[in-house]
Amino acid sequence: MGVVNVTEDSFSDGGEWLGPGAAVAHARALLADGADIIDVGGESTRPGAVRVDADVELGRVVPVVAELAAEGIPVSVDTMRADVAEAAIAAGAALINDVSGGLADSRMLEVCAAGNVPVCLMHWRTDRFGSASGRAEPSAEGIVAEVTGHLRSLVDAAVAAGIPEERIILDPGLGFAKNADDNWALLHALPELVGMGLPVLVGASRKRFVATVVDGVARSPRDADDATAAITALSAAAGAWAVRVHDVARSRDA
Known part of the structure; x- marks a missing residue:
């Protein structure tokens, strides 16, 4: 899964692909490097990022999705807003990637069910989406049990909203309110996460815990x-x- 950030402030490449033309060209380059699907996002979720207005996110995402989908390119849309997901599905998006796990917008699961598209649900240790989003602090049970338990609750909510299990993808949320030990523990536990019986998306690309792995220097x-x-x-x-990455060629070679 190749990343196309149509944003001004993403931690890795904010501003580089902000216009539709630049974003589409970058998506084509990622496909040439071996990407199977393109993940388009119009709002940064980096630590400390300020949310953009819905109309700004729509204006960034929908034209890119429409052009790529018209070329037959599979497109995922990284959004926490149901209105953006709905417009993206209408424009041809094949997958909705919601880092809030469907909790930021009460209509999200309904929109994905009605749109008949797969949805990726992520664990994010935060209380910003209300009590349903789980703990804002680490749990005593350990990170792996915390993540698997929370993901199961997200799956239950999605199924209750009308999304079949076979259209649900899970993401352990590497780097989202987790320390380096948490992230490495989750990577070590990937077989356990895969053992939950649903597809698992891994998003480690260019995150801080990866950038310091060699000798602890950021x-x-x-x-x-x-x-x-x-x-x-x-x-x-x-x-x-799948893995969600910025440098597709290097990951494909690996």
């Missing part, structure tokens, strides 16, 4: 691409459905 996000490729290989060996 590097630029792009300097983490080799380490990301190693995680791609480990994820594939563990049976992950």
Whole structure:
């Protein structure tokens, strides 16, 4: 899964692909490098990011989705807003990737069910979406049990909203309110996550815990691409459905 951030402030490449033309060209380049699906996002979810207005997100995402889908390119849309998901599905999106797990917008699961598209549900340790989003602090049960338990609750909610289990993808939420030990524990537990019986998406690309893995020294996000490729290989060996990456060529070679 190749990442196309149509944003001004994403931690890795904010502003580089902000216009529709640049975003579409970048998506084509990622496909040429071996991507199977393109993940288009119009709102950064980096730590400290300020949410953009819905009309801004729509204006960034929908034209890109429409052009790529018209070319027969499978497109995922990274959004927490049901209105954006609905417009993206109408424009041809094949998957909705919601990092809130369907909790940020009460209509999201309904929209995905009606649109007959798969949805990716992620674990995010936060209380910003209300009590239903789970703990804002670490649990005593350990990160793996916390994540698997929360993901099961998200699956139950999605099924209750009319989304068949076979259209649900799980994401452990690497880097989302988790420390390095949490992230590595989840990567080590990928076989257990895959054992939940649903496709698993791994999103480690260019995140801080990856950029400091060699000697503990923080590097630029792009300097983490080799380490990301190693995680791609480990994820594939563990049976992950896909990896979400910025540098597709390096991960494909891994």
